[in-house]
Amino acid sequence: MASIPVPKATKLVPRTGLGAWIRALTAGSTVMAPVKDEGKSLFRELEPGEEDLIDLHTVHTVNSPKGAILPQTEALLTYQSTTDGEGGKSLRLEPTAGPRPVILFGVRPCDAAAVELFNNVFLTGDFVDDHYKSRRDGLTVVAVACRQPAKACFCTAFDLSPGGERGADVVLYDRSGPGRGTPDAGSGAFYAVAYTDKGEALLESSEAAAAGVAPVPAGEGQDLGRVVAAYRGLETPLGAKLGRVDVASKLDNLFESPYWEKVAARCISCGTCTFVCPTCYCFGVADCGAGGGGVRFRYWDSCKFPQFMLMAAGHNPRPAKKARTRQRFMHKLNYYHHRYGEYLCVGCGRCVESCPVGLHLPQVVGEVRGLEQ
Amino acid sequence: MNANLVGPGPSGETPVVFGGSAAAGRLLVPEVATIIDIRDETASGDVKTFKVRMDRPEAEEAWSHLPGQCAMVSVFGVGEAMISITSSPTRGWPLELSIKRVGRVTGALHDSQAGDKIGLRGPYGNRFPTEEWKGKNLLFVAGGIGLAPVRCLIDYCLAHRDQFGHVDIVYGARSPGDLCFKDCIFNRWSRQKDTTVSLTVDKGDETWTGPTALVPMFLEELGPSPKNAVAITCGPPIMIKFTLQSLAKLGFTDDQIVTTLELKMQCGVGKCGRCNIGDKYVCVDGPVFTLSQIKELPNEF
Amino acid sequence: MPRKLDVKTLGQAQGALRAEARRLLTDGTVSVFLGHEEGWDGLPVAFFAATPEEAGRLVWNPLVAFNLAKYLLDRLAGEEKVGIVVNGCGSLALDRILKDHRFPRERLYVVGIPCTGLLDPEKVLALPDEERERVLEGGEAGEDLYLKRCGWCDAPNPVVYDTLIGDPVPDEPVAQEYPRVVELEAMTPEERFEHFKGLYEKCIRCFACRNVCPACNCRECSLDQWEPLWMGRSTGASEQLMYHFIRAFDVAGRCIRCGECERVCSVGIPLMELNDKFLKDISELFGVKRPHVPADIEPLGQFALEDPDLEGAV
Numbered sequence: 001m002a003s004i005p006v007p008k009a010t011k012l013v014p015r016t017g018l019g020a021w022i023r024a025l026t027a028g029s030t031v032m033a034p035v036k037d038e039g040k041s042l043f044r045e046l047e048p049g050e051e052d053l054i055d056l057h058t059v060h061t062v063n064s065p066k067g068a069i070l071p072q073t074e075a076l077l078t079y080q081s082t083t084d085g086e087g088g089k090s091l092r093l094e095p096t097a098g099p100r101p102v103i104l105f106g107v108r109p110c111d112a113a114a115v116e117l118f119n120n121v122f123l124t125g126d127f128v129d130d131h132y133k134s135r136r137d138g139l140t141v142v143a144v145a146c147r148q149p150a151k152a153c154f155c156t157a158f159d160l161s162p163g164g165e166r167g168a169d170v171v172l173y174d175r176s177g178p179g180r181g182t183p184d185a186g187s188g189a190f191y192a193v194a195y196t197d198k199g200e201a202l203l204e205s206s207e208a209a210a211a212g213v214a215p216v217p218a219g220e221g222q223d224l225g226r227v228v229a230a231y232r233g234l235e236t237p238l239g240a241k242l243g244r245v246d247v248a249s250k251l252d253n254l255f256e257s258p259y260w261e262k263v264a265a266r267c268i269s270c271g272t273c274t275f276v277c278p279t280c281y282c283f284g285v286a287d288c289g290a291g292g293g294g295v296r297f298r299y300w301d302s303c304k305f306p307q308f309m310l311m312a313a314g315h316n317p318r319p320a321k322k323a324r325t326r327q328r329f330m331h332k333l334n335y336y337h338h339r340y341g342e343y344l345c346v347g348c349g350r351c352v353e354s355c356p357v358g359l360h361l362p363q364v365v366g367e368v369r370g371l372e373q
Numbered sequence: 374m375n376a377n378l379v380g381p382g383p384s385g386e387t388p389v390v391f392g393g394s395a396a397a398g399r400l401l402v403p404e405v406a407t408i409i410d411i412r413d414e415t416a417s418g419d420v421k422t423f424k425v426r427m428d429r430p431e432a433e434e435a436w437s438h439l440p441g442q443c444a445m446v447s448v449f450g451v452g453e454a455m456i457s458i459t460s461s462p463t464r465g466w467p468l469e470l471s472i473k474r475v476g477r478v479t480g481a482l483h484d485s486q487a488g489d490k491i492g493l494r495g496p497y498g499n500r501f502p503t504e505e506w507k508g509k510n511l512l513f514v515a516g517g518i519g520l521a522p523v524r525c526l527i528d529y530c531l532a533h534r535d536q537f538g539h540v541d542i543v544y545g546a547r548s549p550g551d552l553c554f555k556d557c558i559f560n561r562w563s564r565q566k567d568t569t570v571s572l573t574v575d576k577g578d579e580t581w582t583g584p585t586a587l588v589p590m591f592l593e594e595l596g597p598s599p600k601n602a603v604a605i606t607c608g609p610p611i612m613i614k615f616t617l618q619s620l621a622k623l624g625f626t627d628d629q630i631v632t633t634l635e636l637k638m639q640c641g642v643g644k645c646g647r648c649n650i651g652d653k654y655v656c657v658d659g660p661v662f663t664l665s666q667i668k669e670l671p672n673e674f
Numbered sequence: 675m676p677r678k679l680d681v682k683t684l685g686q687a688q689g690a691l692r693a694e695a696r697r698l699l700t701d702g703t704v705s706v707f708l709g710h711e712e713g714w715d716g717l718p719v720a721f722f723a724a725t726p727e728e729a730g731r732l733v734w735n736p737l738v739a740f741n742l743a744k745y746l747l748d749r750l751a752g753e754e755k756v757g758i759v760v761n762g763c764g765s766l767a768l769d770r771i772l773k774d775h776r777f778p779r780e781r782l783y784v785v786g787i788p789c790t791g792l793l794d795p796e797k798v799l800a801l802p803d804e805e806r807e808r809v810l811e812g813g814e815a816g817e818d819l820y821l822k823r824c825g826w827c828d829a830p831n832p833v834v835y836d837t838l839i840g841d842p843v844p845d846e847p848v849a850q851e852y853p854r855v856v857e858l859e860a861m862t863p864e865e866r867f868e869h870f871k872g873l874y875e876k877c878i879r880c881f882a883c884r885n886v887c888p889a890c891n892c893r894e895c896s897l898d899q900w901e902p903l904w905m906g907r908s909t910g911a912s913e914q915l916m917y918h919f920i921r922a923f924d925v926a927g928r929c930i931r932c933g934e935c936e937r938v939c940s941v942g943i944p945l946m947e948l949n950d951k952f953l954k955d956i957s958e959l960f961g962v963k964r965p966h967v968p969a970d971i972e973p974l975g976q977f978a979l980e981d982p983d984l985e986g987a988v
Binding site: 076077079081087088089090091092093095121122125126127128129130131132255281282283284285286287289290292294296298301303308309310311312313315317318323327330331334335336338339 | 399400401402403405407447449450451452453454475476477478479488489490491492610635636637639640642643644645646647649650651652657671673674
């Protein structure tokens, strides 16, 4: 277990003050938060006046908040070509303007940790992806600890926890501690713990104070410690069943296993698992325009789509569902692990909840453990 | 209800641009370049060599590539493709890119004319480990358009001729008309010191007096020695497959054989996940691999 | 109309299904049998039994919501004969594939089981343990737990089969109603445009709706093509509308009203609205009472020189 960083600041946020605080945050940043929308909890940009629609009860939003750092469609540049009277050509390229700072409010610790896994890809190596970096630099993450992990949760299988701080600037812990149901909206409060300078600045701002973000009452320090520890010690239902994920090296020798054919049979080659996943980052690049001008953008792509690797000359290295299904799980559980020393999964459980045919990572981990090498 | 989800952007014809001021960086933003000359390489016109220059002199100055590396070439409105650089860095600007017409981007390039603007970014990828080859004999085996990346390397090695032993170039194509870089193969290279060029075609015509044989068989007939040698091979997958078998027959070990891999790429900088095989990204960890390195990768190319 | 779940009959059907699949796999009638088995979380998942022993893993219960027919397309290459189990709506999906000439009937062996109603697996899984047990073992399910499509189902008995397990259930006509379409039709064009734009803006373009749809069975989907590029890869409003409108038009006249598109949509877009509009139009314009049931002659699926609408057109 990684050591717990020393908090930079701790505050008390009354539930009744949440709306005002969020309203204050919206002034300087785009706030994205889980919102109840026709029965589904979705992560999206909060429109003015929607502060009270924030859904801090549902554990999983259907979509992950990854769009804040890697939008499903993100303009990279605009282009305009022109021809002068003599037939001379010119081309003007304009990188897109940098994004407005984003505050992710109410993400779960698993989703906050997922942002860090993106950093490995986009910020390390010989090339820093500066479109990503400008979004990441402008990002502040206010996570909320899970009072009661959902049935599909398994963050603990990756050494994360329902009260973890990885990737978060501030974590909100409901003062009543872990438990069932929603605490009374009128009386409750959150301990807000800042783990980074950014988080500290957020909690210490005058806007926060104006909204009722107050010091933790004297004498309550021990309670705070106990509550935070309780969240951190919480087990997850699927995590308990799965145990600590440990299959990276076993998978080294299972590329050719007939298992992949079997498990892939029921895949319908949609991209649901990859698109709801907070850690899947593969993208494509395309142009969109007319009359010599337009936009070059990147867009989420999925290794589950048959055309993902199709080459111009017609060769497709992964024409079969078996190869594509294997790629997704090998990438998360083996390849990425080799490259960056950790798994590309935070155990949020969205693939468990959203896959139309019940084909998901915890199941594969369980089955891989049982395979002969 | 008019949800502005994370992901799908706000409504409108163009993709989402979050508002803001500070300009984002330029990693995926190419330099503007101009096609200054287009030359047919093959009789059928399916391979053309494009001479290109960047519009900003500073950008040309900042550019430095080594044999094996590639460039991302953009035709705006169509897309971007990873193309191996055909000209040796020792020859400076303009850069030469020899391109076969296969898909949308290469098709648009083939349809363009001198004076047209394109985008160029890079160079990307690793390079041929020429410093490890000092004092060794070099055997180049190429087929068809596969000579493009190898041509850059041959020119580079010949520019540093004294560092290497004997240079053997074995090249073949489907027909005499499909042989690329005719000036190099018929004139320039064979005039170099201690350098032989051996050509073959699958099927000759009335003008062809040379051998007609598939590259791998031709190679076996020539029988180059693996002693103190490195074999560099590049070409269509089927040729590579049999060439590797021929090289093994001749006694070349997997460490002595170097080739390049080609996969679909979108970013070229190890982010987009497209060219991921095992724990490698071909765009940054390749395209140059020894056969022993390739054998450690999952068989997915 | 939601049927009354009959748990006892379902249990008997499961036994008979296993026996029949075992027989087919043993005597070599089929080399693989498409059915369901119990998945990791207890919900049924698609299962491809390849040996007589594996036939023992087949399950049949009120949660087998997933249509299996689409998997036949994965097995187009080859000569093997394939067994498949269908209930009423499953047989409509299968018939869709057959009527579209996408799988040869002679390579199929179909085991049909009359249906007493299916429950929404997601809703059942969300129930507290004791309540779920009551539903699944006692058959006490509230109307809201049934799949939406059970509400308008008029085909509880398989329309295609070689072996039928159990007795047909009473098959009463159900008037096809499209309340959501009535609301749509009452809107002004501008309101409708805003309505659909708002709906499809949520789409994450995962293609689950297309890939699960038995009527979306083209060899290559035009939406996957790059040249010509029918649909751009961005998720701007115009591309979202393009995606969903093209899809609705492509399945118009072939939609079996199974609602699987809507059920698998992770962001909850009511995708059947448009499909229902086409069904209602076909019903009203061509006088087809059951426009969702595949037929040999379908209004949008055939061409005849004596078509009265052709008059003066040529």
